[in-house]
Amino acid sequence: MLPTARIPPTPTTARLCALTLLATLWCACGEGTQTPPPPPGLTVSPATSELEPGSTTHFTARLGQELADVSWSTSAGTIDVTGLFTAPAHGTSATVTAVLKADTSVSASASVVSKDTRPPAVLSSSPAGGAADVPVMSPVRIEFNEELDPASVSPGTVQILPMEQADSASSSIQLAYEQRVLTVTPGIPMRRDADVTVQLSGLRDGAGNAVPQLTLRFKTRAGTLVSQDLSGAARFTQDGSPYVFDPNKVVHLTRGSSLQVEPGVVVFGSLTDDGETSIQAIGTAEEPVTFWNGLLRGTSSSNHVFKYTRFLLFNPGFFTSAPTGATVTYEHCLIDWMRSSLAVYSSLFVGAGSMSDCELESGVTLYGDGGTFRRNTLHGLQLILGPNHFNPLVVENNLLRAGKLYVAPQGTRAVIRGNSFIGLTNRVQQLTIGGGNAGRTGGTFDLSGNYWGTTVEAEIDALVLDSADDSAANYTIQWKPFLSEPAPETPAAPLVPRQAKKRPDSQ
Numbered sequence: 163m164l165p166t167a168r169i170p171p172t173p174t175t176a177r178l179c180a181l182t183l184l185a186t187l188w189c190a191c192g193e194g195t196q197t198p199p200p201p202p203g204l205t206v207s208p209a210t211s212e213l214e215p216g217s218t219t220h221f222t223a224r225l226g227q228e229l230a231d232v233s234w235s236t237s238a239g240t241i242d243v244t245g246l247f248t249a250p251a252h253g254t255s256a257t258v259t260a261v262l263k264a265d266t267s268v269s270a271s272a273s274v275v276s277k278d279t280r281p282p283a284v285l286s287s288s289p290a291g292g293a294a295d296v297p298v299m300s301p302v303r304i305e306f307n308e309e310l311d312p313a314s315v316s317p318g319t320v321q322i323l324p325m326e327q328a329d330s331a332s333s334s335i336q337l338a339y340e341q342r343v344l345t346v347t348p349g350i351p352m353r354r355d356a357d358v359t360v361q362l363s364g365l366r367d368g369a370g371n372a373v374p375q376l377t378l379r380f381k382t383r384a385g386t387l388v389s390q391d392l393s394g395a396a397r398f399t400q401d402g403s404p405y406v407f408d409p410n411k412v413v414h415l416t417r418g419s420s421l422q423v424e425p426g427v428v429v430f431g432s433l434t435d436d437g438e439t440s441i442q443a444i445g446t447a448e449e450p451v452t453f454w455n456g457l458l459r460g461t462s463s464s465n466h467v468f469k470y471t472r473f474l475l476f477n478p479g480f481f482t483s484a485p486t487g488a489t490v491t492y493e494h495c496l497i498d499w500m501r502s503s504l505a506v507y508s509s510l511f512v513g514a515g516s517m518s519d520c521e522l523e524s525g526v527t528l529y530g531d532g533g534t535f536r537r538n539t540l541h542g543l544q545l546i547l548g549p550n551h552f553n554p555l556v557v558e559n560n561l562l563r564a565g566k567l568y569v570a571p572q573g574t575r576a577v578i579r580g581n582s583f584i585g586l587t588n589r590v591q592q593l594t595i596g597g598g599n600a601g602r603t604g605g606t607f608d609l610s611g612n613y614w615g616t617t618v619e620a621e622i623d624a625l626v627l628d629s630a631d632d633s634a635a636n637y638t639i640q641w642k643p644f645l646s647e648p649a650p651e652t653p654a655a656p657l658v659p660r661q662a663k664k665r666p667d668s669q
Contacts, residue, residue, distance in 0.1 A: 202226030204270040206260050211274045213249035221245040221272060223260040232260040252278035252369045278369035282306040284376060293380040298351040298404050299428050299452055302360050302378065304344045314366045315339045320346050321361045324353040326454060350474055351428055351454050354404055355384035388413055397422045398429065407431030415439050425449035432457035435464050445470035465489045472496045490515040499525025528552040539653045540565055546593055547574040557581065559651040568593040569607045578608065580649035584615040589627040592637050606638045613645040
């Protein structure tokens with residue numbers, strides 16, 4: 163048997179053995195005197211959150227496993243003393259901080275992002291879905307549970323069907339949006355005694371969440387059929403509206419009788435005035451009276467007043483309040499020819515009365531002798547001043563935009579001052595009879611003291627046609643001095659000219 167060889171320890175092996183022995187002795191001697199672990203840290207949960215704006219969550223703070231008594235604060239949104247947090251507006255980041263009350267040097271925080279992912283919802287509507295007996299000019303109000311993006315509210319947002327005039331169903335709708343409420347106002351009557359559908363699409367909130375397509379259905383009123391003559395003191399009320407004159411017979415307002423029309427009432431069709439009568443159609447800015455597509459045949463002995471009244475003329479498209487000798491007052495009225503291919507024209511007799519603060523749309527022809535014409539806005543009208551046409555005493559502070567202005571061959575007695583003639587589509591001249599210069603009777607017509615849309619004299623002169631331009635025109639139009647800007651009381655021209663209405667057969 164071979165002897166076992168003894169290997170002497172190397173310096174490294176000896177050193178390891180010595181260290182091991184020393185460590186063993188240290189542990190034996192120092193047992194029970196170890197350094198304690200650090201105290202538990204303060205934590206906040208949940209550490210991160212993504213919340214809907216306005217929604218809530220509860221934050222908690224702990225020292226280890228124990229709930230901690232802390233003070234809460236947040237950089238956005240709100241948080242109460244219990245840690246109940248309410249999220250701020252969409253797209254806002256917040257830092258929620260807890261500070262230990264026992265040691266304010268100890269704190270912890272969590273992060274929150276407010277993100278709106280829910281589309282707006284309808285809280286209520288007026289009229290409600292399924293309602294009956296809804297007035298034909300009733301505004302539709304829809305309240306949402308959050309703000310809409312105003313940029314998404316546009317005429318293409320809403321469709322109302324059926325309406326009394328199909329080709330104006332969309333262009334006549336007016337929209338207003340304020341404090342989460344969208345108000346849809348039909349510019350012309352909804353079809354009476356009909357199942358009407360209001361449809362909204364394309365709406366969204368500020369975060370871009372699209373509102374699902376909304377459909378509201380209700381039934382409109384049948385109204386009151388007027389087939390007997392009106393006599394004595396007749397009255398049209400909101401409860402009976404709309405009033406429909408029997409299209410199969412001629413209905414009369416008998417001599418010496420009166421008709422009172424309440425605010426918000428809608429009147430369809432034609433009425434014949436037998437003389438010495440009075441019609442008082444007095445609405446309000448919020449609830450105007452509406453005459454739809456009718457004819458009022460009047461006499462010179464009548465006296466009518468229309469305030470906050472809309473005359474919407476389609477077919478036959480003719481309305482006359484009374485002939486030349488009558489007295490008629492119009493204040494804050496809208497007279498609009500709906501420009502259908504079936505409409506012929508509309509005539510409005512002011513007579514010896516007055517018209518002020520009204521808006522007249524293209525296609526309206528004015529007649530009457532005497533009275534005053536002030537602060538009215540005329541879009542695309544042909545205005546002929548003089549006997550057998552429109553010959554008031556005063557034509558003052560009116561805006562004639564994109565229309566035509568003529569003086570009748572017989573001249574005019576009107577004082578024409580402070581008006582704004584902007585974008586005229588013809589040269590201001592004496593009306594011709596028989597073409598060319600035939601029938602021009604001469605004279606001087608005073609159109610000084612008005613604003614012509616420019617202060618350049620050459621440009622104003624180019625707008626006027628008289629003997630200075632055509633030797634065969636034996637009349638003079640005096641336009642100096644002129645205003646350098648619109649008169650203070652004159653209606654302001656719209657910043658964006660309204661789109662001209664076209665007859666379908668002219669396209």
